[in-house]
Amino acid sequence: MNLIYKNILDSIITNIDIGIHAVDENGKTIIYNQSMADLEGLSIDEVHGKSILEIFPSLTTETSTLLTVLKSKKPIYNQRQTYLNNHGKQITTINSTIPIRLTTAKYGALEIAKDITREKELTERVEYLQHELASIDLGDEKLKGYTFKNLIGEDDNFVNTIGFAKKAAQSSSTVLLYGETGTGKELLAQSIHNESSRKSKSFIAQNCAALPDTLLEGILFGTAKGSFTGAINRPGLFEQADGGTLLLDEINSMGLQLQAKLLRVLQEGCVRRIGGLSDIPIDVRIIATTNEEPLETVKKGILRKDLYYRLNVISISIPPLRERKNDIALLVEHFIKKYNVRLNKDVWYVSNDVKQAFLSYDWPGNVRELENLIESAMNMINKEHIIKPAHFSQDVYKVLFSEKTNRYSLNINNNKSLDEIVEDVEKALIEEAMRDTNGNIAQASRKLGIKRQTLQHKLKKYSL
Numbered sequence: 397m398n399l400i401y402k403n404i405l406d407s408i409i410t411n412i413d414i415g416i417h418a419v420d421e422n423g424k425t426i427i428y429n430q431s432m433a434d435l436e437g438l439s440i441d442e443v444h445g446k447s448i449l450e451i452f453p454s455l456t457t458e459t460s461t462l463l464t465v466l467k468s469k470k471p472i473y474n475q476r477q478t479y480l481n482n483h484g485k486q487i488t489t490i491n492s493t494i495p496i497r498l499t500t501a502k503y504g505a506l507e508i509a510k511d512i513t514r515e516k517e518l519t520e521r522v523e524y525l526q527h528e529l530a531s532i533d534l535g536d537e538k539l540k541g542y543t544f545k546n547l548i549g550e551d552d553n554f555v556n557t558i559g560f561a562k563k564a565a566q567s568s569s570t571v572l573l574y575g576e577t578g579t580g581k582e583l584l585a586q587s588i589h590n591e592s593s594r595k596s597k598s599f600i601a602q603n604c605a606a607l608p609d610t611l612l613e614g615i616l617f618g619t620a621k622g623s624f625t626g627a628i629n630r631p632g633l634f635e636q637a638d639g640g641t642l643l644l645d646e647i648n649s650m651g652l653q654l655q656a657k658l659l660r661v662l663q664e665g666c667v668r669r670i671g672g673l674s675d676i677p678i679d680v681r682i683i684a685t686t687n688e689e690p691l692e693t694v695k696k697g698i699l700r701k702d703l704y705y706r707l708n709v710i711s712i713s714i715p716p717l718r719e720r721k722n723d724i725a726l727l728v729e730h731f732i733k734k735y736n737v738r739l740n741k742d743v744w745y746v747s748n749d750v751k752q753a754f755l756s757y758d759w760p761g762n763v764r765e766l767e768n769l770i771e772s773a774m775n776m777i778n779k780e781h782i783i784k785p786a787h788f789s790q791d792v793y794k795v796l797f798s799e800k801t802n803r804y805s806l807n808i809n810n811n812k813s814l815d816e817i818v819e820d821v822e823k824a825l826i827e828e829a830m831r832d833t834n835g836n837i838a839q840a841s842r843k844l845g846i847k848r849q850t851l852q853h854k855l856k857k858y859s860l
């Protein structure tokens with residue numbers, strides 16, 4: 397080849413910001429430039445002269461594009477690939493792989509890769525910001541414009557719940573939504589509204605625990621002028637949500653008298669402002685939430701039975717996070733992405749010990765607690781890419797990483813005998829097993845490796 401031509405080509409290969417990798421007829425690397433090395437997290441020396449399968453042991457003749465093209469002699473253009481490189485960074489590229497003629501009879505293959513990781517991240521950021529903007533447009537403080545798309549989770553029970561909720565979105569029947577704190581009740585209620593035929597009308601959320609009943613009544617039903625000193629003509633939330641959805645959050649906190657009034661409105665389909673004379677017909681879809689098991693609250697006399705039946709037309713419950721630990725990894729990834737944007741960080745994932753601690757933790761605050769932990773850890777991160785135990789605040793650290801050891805740590809300076817100390821440990825272990833199995837004696841005894849009868853005996857002995 398003409399020397400000038402070769403020099404120009406060499407210079408292009410060395411300086412261009414596109415990854416180039418060429419192999420000979422045996423799949424051995426003959427050209428590998430710095431851009432490709434940067435992309436794949438390798439060094440040129442590690443790759444040069446080696447065969448593809450030696451460099452990337454996880455690939456096979458079928459999955460390697462270079463080897464595929466070497467064999468088929470057919471080019472593959474513009475294929476998008478997302479993978480973790482050798483440094484664990486997620487990379488997205490657009491690749492073209494082309495057969496090249498080396499001699500009359502021999503063919504090699506050439507791959508060129510354009511790094512679009514940054515573009516992909518920017519697109520995601522724009523989408524995310526658009527979503528945030530939609531929330532602001534709709535007025536309310538934080539959670540607006542959420543749809544089923546925003547609900548992360550692949551656990552079977554969770555997917556079932558979403559399935560129910562999607563069906564609920566097709567109708568206007570009342571929904572009773574049960575889930576522990578932080579399981580995503582408000583998110584789900586929003587999603588139901590935004591997927592229903594009411595989506596162009598208002599979604600209004602009112603927390604029934606936030607206000608005393610006297611105030612709440614006026615807010616829900618409105619007031620008529622003169623109904624009490626200073627009262628003005630004001631529509632209530634039922635009227636404001638006309639055609640849309642009204643979320644009555646924490647319905648179990650509403651007083652029994654107000655519950656009776658609410659029941660009347662739901663049954664009659666019209667509302668009368670406090671002090672008003674006329675009934676105003678309303679068309680509102682009600683979603684009520686409770687963070688206590690609904691039938692329990694009925695039993696305890698906290699929720700009126702008649703209201704319960706009226707609300708419970710469609711009943712949906714969201715499983716707590718400790719019962720769908722498979723979803724933790726997905727949620728962690730989701731929140732890392734979210735806070736990379738918000739906090740302008742470049743975090744990739746959590747370390748293995750954090751992952752393990754997350755899996756053994758109980759998550760009393762559910763998804764909200766997980767989100768808050770990720771957010772606070774990411775605030776502690778500077779230029780690093782991996783969330784480690786050291787990034788959590790002291791309180792959290794104690795709970796997540798030394799809970800088990802602390803639980804059994806005993807004060808051996810006091811005057812307890814060996815037998816008493818052994819009993820303390822035994823009691824702590826039994827309490828833990830009972831907690832982990834939600835009080836299921838059969839499961840707890842299996843976990844502890846003792847007979848069911850023995851466990852029953854010990855529960856009695858320690859009055860547990």
Ligand SMILES: Nc1ncnc2c1ncn2[C@@H]1O[C@H](COP(=O)(O)OP(=O)(O)OP(=O)(O)O)[C@@H](O)[C@H]1O
Nearest residue numbers: 546547548576577578579580581582583687763764
């Ligand atoms: N499946 C999910 N996917 C993504 N984020 C979720 C999910 N579930 C909950 N979240 C997050 O957790 C936070 C809490 O959710 P939400 O406010 O809907 O919980 P809640 O059940 O209404 O809690 P509370 O009973 O305390 O009011 C939300 O801000 C949201 O970011």
Ligand SMILES: [Mg+2]
Nearest residue numbers: 578581582645
């Ligand atoms: Mg809520």
